[in-house]
Amino acid sequence: MVTLREVARAAGVSLATASRALSDAPHVSAGNREHVVRTARELGYRPHHAARTLTTGSTATVGLVLPDLANPFFATVAKGVQGRARETGREVIVADTDEDAAQEHEQVARLLGRVDGLVLCSPRMPADALAALTATGRVVLVNREAPGVPSVSFDVPDGVRQAVDHLRALGHEAVAYAGGPRSSWSDAERRTALDALDDGGARRTIDLGAFRPTHGGGVQAADLALAAGATAVLCFNDLVALGVLARLHARGVRAGRDVSVVGFDDVPAATLVTPALTTVALPLARAGRDAVDLLGPGPDAGSDAGLAAAHRRLPVELVVRASTAPAPSRSTAPAADPEVVIR
């Protein structure tokens, strides 16, 4: 390995001058600077990261803790974090908790010793544990909010509103909600938003209950929705919605005609199924990028880096596809399907 000392010697300058030249600090003659830079390149000099960290105290590294890397939702956040971190001269250390709240604490604590700051995505741990963990500062939350902790989340209430408005505009009165796990922070947020939309009259939402946030959970919810006479189902997330779609199909109910279905997240598979899923799209990668920015400027930052606000709520967007359609008229039996039945 070629060290700075060797570069200095080869260039015929002192260690200090070499250091200054390469980290383009002031107080180096233009001639020396160029000469040092050239010899460094010739020798293939690469600064030793750990040594630099030891003296500067900066790791140029961002941590990322998330429940499941293989889940496209989190993976997309991770991509955003990684992209922004690199743009600002930082690396990303990623840790997967396997959806285990207990691991969150350990991973965060361990990583904090190795990074300048860290992004904690969709933590499952209860609020009090979260508060204790983030007391150190240097932690930004994504898809979760907690008092006093900087965070990036999504305007879920507005997403719920868009979805419900859409369904009501289509004439649906009996809208059911297929919820996620009770312990889920974001499920609570959806429910609060739904309650706020409830006008106490005919247009109330039917609570189908809490389901596992999976395809299977959706299958289960679909039967309940049918039994409850719902003409539209709003789902905790797309996986649940896809499960509902599959079950409706299996039971001979035409999704997007007899029953409308709306999901949340806009996962890739939403466009791959038939009918394509109407869903609330979340700016996942953007959230990851913003979280990195909330952590503060990286090593590459100019001097005028403004201090970021503590909380950001990103706008969401309802993407209307084929799984939602006008409510079937009450009086008539399902009309003969004018489309070509393809099976």
Added chain:
Amino acid sequence: MVTLREVARAAGVSLATASRALSDAPHVSAGNREHVVRTARELGYRPHHAARTLTTGSTATVGLVLPDLANPFFATVAKGVQGRARETGREVIVADTDEDAAQEHEQVARLLGRVDGLVLCSPRMPADALAALTATGRVVLVNREAPGVPSVSFDVPDGVRQAVDHLRALGHEAVAYAGGPRSSWSDAERRTALDALDDGGARRTIDLGAFRPTHGGGVQAADLALAAGATAVLCFNDLVALGVLARLHARGVRAGRDVSVVGFDDVPAATLVTPALTTVALPLARAGRDAVDLLGPGPDAGSDAGLAAAHRRLPVELVVRASTAPAPSRSTAPAADPEVVIR
């Protein structure tokens, strides 16, 4: 920050003794060891990573460079890498190249200065560039092979064989292949395997051409397959297969009855569509784990860690679902569908 020096002072021992006690090295009295460990815990001591790296030379870190974190295929590999790294006491720094071959070189070079070794997943760069890059050692390939470079890949030829055997057993004679990009190493591997299976007689495979490895590519391929009179289509990957499925459906052809479709990868969406996709499943997470092991034992390793073999080819498995079925008999028009048509 609490340093080892402070722990030593608090425990009333020397720096060296404290160090030995905490890294459970020999030559420490049991009493001192326990005492030091306790005071360290009480003081909340966390070893300083950079300092340790500087003296030991080990970063306890693994690098991971891949084309696209948001792609479930790579994300699953990443999950495996992360899981195995942590089990062996290492962190993972992940870098996303945005599918850009030019970035691969830069990312790998940069990361190599910060990690003990790195996993390069599905590199797009040409073979010669790869050879130059990996000459340093410390790099393991995943889903790609190169002479002299340790790698973990999949037994794709066997997967192709399983798929073709399956289709032939179902009576399909006109099997088409919807290929991936010409520059793709794994596409070349599939083609080689297909050629080997060609008996020169009636059972030859129809080459549909090269398509973008996306849903859209599949849509395009489907029309060609139909025009060529194929009764079965083997696809470069699941995304392409899903596109074929969608297009067949749109054109009124019953996938899984009139035409059989087989994919590659077994992405999550494969089970979410109707008909569910028959596909060749790849042990992606396992590949990530094995790649880490090929990098050598981590800091947590026992003394008897054997040296790993340089190449591993992981077995793959055809997962038969509803998108493949017996070939329609030549003479008769498509029989009336005995199933309840649900649409």
Added chain:
DNA sequence: TTGTAGGCGTTATCAA
């Protein structure tokens, strides 16, 4: 078994 001291590669603080 314990302690002292040197060094890992860099940056930063002083004098010169």
Added chain:
DNA sequence: TTGATAACGCCTACAA
């Protein structure tokens, strides 16, 4: 503008 030199926190011969 330069150049010694002292940290940074830890590990590890080497000496006691």
